Structures are given as C-alpha cells and as structure tokens.
Amino acid sequence: MSSEKILLLDGNSLAYRAFFALPLLTNEHGIHTNAVYGFTLMLQKIMEEENPTHMLVAFDAGKTTFRHSTFGEYKGGRQKTPPELSEQFPYVRKLIDAYGIKRYELEMFEADDIIGTLCKQAEEKGQQVIVVSGDKDLTQLATENTTVYITRKGITDIEKYTPSHVEEKYGLSPLQIIDMKGLMGDASDNIPGVPGVGEKTAIKLLKEHGSVENLYQALDTVSGAKLKEKLVANEDQAKMSKILATIETNAPIEVSVDDLTYSGPNMEEVTSVWKELSFKTLLEKSEYVTDEQTRTEIKFEVLENVNQSILKDTMVVHLEMYGEQYHTSELLGIALYDGEKSYFIPGSMAFQSKAFCEWLEDENKVKYLVDSKAVQAVSKKNNVSLHGADFDLLLAAYIVNPSISSEDVATMAKEFGYFDVLTDENVYGKGAKKATPELDKLGEHASRKAQAVWKLKPTLEEKLHENEQYSLYKELELPLASILGTMESEGVKVEAKVLKEMGVDLEQKLLTIEKDIYELAGEEFNINSPKQLGVILFEKIGLTPLKKTKTGYSTAADVLEKLESEHEVISHILNYRQLGKLQSTYIEGLMKEIHENDQKIHTRYQQALTSTGRLSSINPNLQNIPVRLEEGRKIRKAFVPSKPDWVMFAADYSQIELRVLAHMCEDEKLVEAFNHDMDIHTKTAMDVFHVEKEDVTSDMRRAAKAVNFGIVYGISDYGLSQNLNITRKEAATFIEQYLNSFPGVKGYMDDIVREAKQKGYVTTILKRRRYLPEITSSNFNLRSFAERTAMNTPIQGSAADIIKKAMIDMAKRLEEEKMQAKMLLQVHDELIFEAPKEEIERLEKIVPEVMESAIKLIVPLKVEYAYGPSWYDTK
DNA sequence: AACTTCACG
C-alpha cells in the first residue's frame, strides 16, 4: 500500500455546520465570517492531524441534480440558505485557494458524488482515503481503506466512521446505510422512504434480510401485518429512496486523483485572507505571524543622547512611555527612524538635548508619529511645542475604521497587514507582572513601533484617499490632536479646598440618611449593593418589583421613583444614591486627580475611540461633571481660572444635533423653524398636537422634547414609551404624528437606513465613516440596533465634526489675535475657556462668531455663552 | 471581569 493519503472534504456541508455551530460573527466591513472561520478551524485541525498528500474540497454545483429526474421533490421544502451564509461561500473558496487546495464542483452532481467517485479512484490507486463531512450519508463510503469523518457538535469535534465503527453503531455494513435510508427516508433531503418505518425498524429489517431488494423478495417472512402492509404499499417509493440515497461513484468528473496533490499552504496568501476577514485570534496564534524567527530582525542603535547628526528632515519619532497615562508616567525612551536607521535614546534625556527640542519645534522637519497628541502633551510639559506632525498612525487607523479602537501599535499594525512589532502586553507583561523590560528589549520594541509607523504610512494614506477621508484626517483630526495635547497639558485648576468642604458636608448628610434608611428598613445592610437593597425592598418590605435585571431585581432610579409613594424609605435611598455618587465619583474621585505641583486636573481626551467621532475624556472624565441638579452642579464651583483676575468662559451650541438633522433632511418646516430661531420643542409640540403656540402646555412641550431626542437617537416606540412613561401605543402615535408633520425627517430616516444597507456604512458631513455590519442581520435585535445607529451616527457624528472644526478655528483665531485666553475643555457641544477679564469683551464676540461659522449648514448655528469666576458661574 | 447604577452630551 502506498503511503499516499487523500483528504476529500464536503465543502457545502462543512460550511453549513460551521455556520450553525458558531454565533454570527462579522468583520468590520460587514461581512459575516462565522462559517469561513469555523471552516478554517476544521481545516487547520484536520490537516495538522492527517498530513495528507492529496486533497480536494467538493462543492454542490447548483440547485438541480440528476436525482431530480428520479424524484422531482428531492431536497424539496428545504429552507433557503440564509443570506448570511451564502455571502460567505466566495470567501470559503478564496481561502481554499490560498491554502493551495484543489476544489471542484460539477453541474448536475452533488459534492457527495464527486467525493464518492474520487474515493473509489483513490482506493484503486491504493491510497488511504479520508472523507470529511457533516452529513452522515457519507458513511456509506467507509471501507477498509476509507474512513469517513463526520462532525459532531461544535466544529472541531469529529466522529470517525470505519466499517467496524458503522457496524458497532448500527449493526450494519456501510453499504447497508443506503438501504437504511431507502427504508426510513431522510427528512432533510425530502427522501420519503417507507412512512412509519424509522431507524430502529429499518435496522432490524436489514439485519434479517440484508438489503431492500432481498427484503421485498422475502416479504412473506416479515412479521407484523401492519408493517408488511406499509412495505407493500410503498415498494416503489422505498426502491426509489434507496436510489436517491446512493452516492454516485462513477460521476463524469474531469479531475483525477493525480491532480490533487497537496504541497502545503501558501501562508502569505492564507494570512492575507485572514486579514481581510479579521481573524484576529488565528493571526495572533499563527506561527507564521508571531514566531520570533519569521519576524524580520531589526537593527537599532542605542544612543546616550540625541546628536544633531542623526536628526533628518523626515523621521518617525516615538515616545515610549510606561503605560498610557502619559501626563504622569515615566518617559522610558525615544525611538527615531529615518527610513534606514533606527535609534533609541533611553530615559528622558532627549528633552535635555537642545538639538532635539529645536528639531521638534521646527515645522519644516517632518514627523511621523504613533500618537501626536501624546507627544504634544509630553513636549509641552517639557516646554517644547511640537510642530511638523505629518502622520499620526492612531488617527489614520481610527479614521479608516473607528471600530479598531486599539491604542496598541501591534494591534493597529496587524489590522493593516504589518506584523513586525510586538504588543505592549507581550513586552511589558500584564497585571501584577507588568514591568519595564531590559534596555535591549525596550529599545527593540520602541524601534519596531517606529518602523511600523514608517511602513504603514503609505498603506493608510492610500486607504484614506480611497475613502475620500484624507482631508478629514489631515486637516481636522491631525491639527486637532495638537490642540487637544495642548489643552490636556494646560489642564484646569481645581480648588481642592472647595471640594473638601463639600465633602465634609456630604459626609454628614450621608450618615444621617444612612441611619434613617436602616431605621425604616429595620436592619443594617449595604445600601450600595443592589442585591442587598433588592432583598430589603422586594422581599422584606414586600414592594412590587417592576423591572428585572440579568441578576435580580432592578433598583435603578426610574424604578424606585415609581415606588416612591409606596414606602417612605425609597426617597431616602434615592437621596442617598445621589449624594453618594457626588461623594465617591466627584469629590473623592476628582481630588485624587488634582496634580500636586500645579493644583490642576489634566484629563486625557481619547481622540480615537468613539464610533461616532466624538471625543471621550478619561482620568478623570471631565465631560460628565454634574449640572442637571443643583447639589451636583456646585461641584463646578471648584473649577476656577488658573490665574488671579481671570475668569471662566463657556460657550455651547444650542440644539446642534437637531440643526444638523434639519440640514441633512432639508425638511421644510424644520429648516424654517431654525431659520426663525423658534423654540424647537414648542414648535414640535405645535405640529404634533396641532395646536397654536399659546396652547402648548408644559406637558406637551416635554413630550415633544422627548420625541425630538428620540428622533436624534433613532426613534423606537418602546424607547419613547419608557422615557415618557406612557404606553408603547401612545408612543407610536406620537412618532407617527411627528413623522407626518415632518415628512423630510421621515424621508431622511428611510434613506439613511437604505443607504447603510446598501453600502454597509454611514457617513457624517465631513465623511467620517461608521461600518454597520449588523444592518443586514436576520436577528431582529441586532438589525434594529444597527438601524437606529444608522440614523443617529450621521447626526451625532456631524455635530462632532462641527465642534472639532470650531476648535481648530478657535485655536487659530486666539493665536492670530495674540490673546491670552486658553481653551481648556470640550464637552461635546460646548467649549470652556479661561481668560483675563480684559479679554472677555473680545471673547464674547469672537467665540460665537467662530463657532457659528465652523461649518456652513443650511440652517444657522446658534451659540450661547456665559462667564464668571468659576465653571459654576458660566450659566 | 462582569454587572449595575448614574453622571454628562
């Protein structure tokens, strides 16, 4: 017997199995990938275990097969292949090609028949044959030389059918499997068999008689009158069923076993398909990708300090910091790369180098960076201003696809097909084991990052151009990074004393409320534990639970508010929660973040995180400082100017999201409302409730306001009903009335969802993109969510575009006017400045002017502003 | 690390 081993796979069946075994995964371009992924895992495993010399994947060619001429309803009544699966077949084929595996399909024949035919040919050649499928019918092919692998639950779990295993399982020979199918039929293929005969009876009959034909010859000896009757009545059908179940082993195929030699995968092509489909786990695990040996070696020179001679006109500069908190963390070293040579300067000495600082400041020296905002912030701390930032890897990757959202160079690089860099976690370790590596390793890591930036620049820039996003990236995000870095580094002064006094006061109040609650509850417990609180309220006191969470009773504020009249303790709990939040998050939390040296808080803006284009703020979050309730709003009294005789100045866009909506949908009434600067909620109430302005009650206005919010969020009757505490039906009526009153809005909502389905993504005014793979999902929830996102993202994202542009214009204007005023914070639709009193008059003119003209819409933008001795007073 | 709650736009 030859040492050749042939692997014959049933492509359709395995892809089906994979599809139903795995949840519906998608990559960022909206392609479903679960079937391809599962197929890949099976393929990897089986090839590793079997090491075949020959391979083929067979596919079904079309709907009609030769079996249909025997039985028209063959495979009738089958559910249509879900579109989520059919769209994956091209990728399965592509992957097979990349592996260098032959594939074949033949008109009028099924994959089974191709496999059966090749199976016999291979056996004749003396090859060992392995057939892999998810379909048990294939077990009829098992012989001494052929083993049939059938997938079990999951994807990589297989059952191996040799003739003896078939015997063991059914008490039949492999060929008798066909007879068995003939008698019992097969619901999935719509093979009728003999009605009333199932697996048990079929096996029993075949054990006695051997085959369908023998059975019918000896029908008299069959015991059981009813059974005999059924067999007689369905003789033709049984014989036909057997024919249908028989795999053709003599199909007119045009390939022969000799064509199927397999010489191993082309891993470059395989990984490129993996990249396309975002198979991150496979890419990470792949030796090809992560093995030290396959990673190209890099050279870098360690320098004591920066000398003039290495500083070129164009370079990558990368600051390697310990962790992401660059405001406080240690600068471990600086990597420089000029396209040929890599340098690493350990420690923070580089900023001592006059040559380096001057080079950073020189706008004619072109810099490529990983994160230009971080470099700007750190530079500013060293009294240096970064100029000439020309490429920012983090921002470029984010604009191409905001869902990437990793700050790690290796993770970003991998997305774009570059693998010669390690993850920070790999180099530093994680959790308790996290530590700075030795100099060599650190230098190599930083240098690899620097080189990755250089190599990735053309790839990303090409992608940006292709998507028409280059100017969004280069003229909006990149200059903004520098401004944000400066704002972060500038920081905002916070009076610890003010917070502390509030804290003492709160402490007292909390203790009192705590005592009251314990008394009313009749026992002491942890009020901060929803679980314990739930037991007290809903079991001990016996209130009615109105809502449940995954883990138990919901004790969220909206639930408690509905129970307020039921028991006295509720209002105390709500009060306790409110004050507790202030104490822990805002008093204690913020005090921890005040820097010793300058009494300031330096937040970090995440410029490459949100999927809509907004910024986010962390360590601490300064975008959610209380304002709605007076007690909380007092926190803002601690936010003060950094210099005596300066004031805080805040300006915010009024109704920016609804104005953006008006701009995009061009609804006549909405546009007119803004052109006349009407109160938009009142106007909405007038149109929805068909009343005159004078007759709009406060409740009507409140409802209209909620509807407007709903419109911006991607309206749903349920959401609105929750918000307004009305029934879903009433909410649905509101929405209908709204959309009838503003037909342009309805048109926009319909169009944007249709567009998202067609393109797979939505865009903002400045061509920011968000991919929405789930918009074509057959899962109602996933699809609905994607549809609401499709409606909301262009609105929220365009508003983000506008304020970002305003920030750039504002920074420029302040510089041109040589003003001292500083932009300190951005809170989505507002900008907060500090300025000397003398500049206020000019700011009152400049800020609204600049913000209102940031981006021209078909409706005016409106800015309101206020100033005072603290952030609290800017109302 | 997941869940719940709540602060903001």
Added chain:
DNA sequence: ACGTACGTGAAGTTC
C-alpha cells in the same frame, strides 16, 4: 413575536 432609545466613563459590588 421579537425587546431597545444614541454616545461615553467611573465607582461600587459580586463572582
């Protein structure tokens, strides 16, 4: 029939 309003971050509890 399905069950959710969009986008965030931080704190505290529980597993």
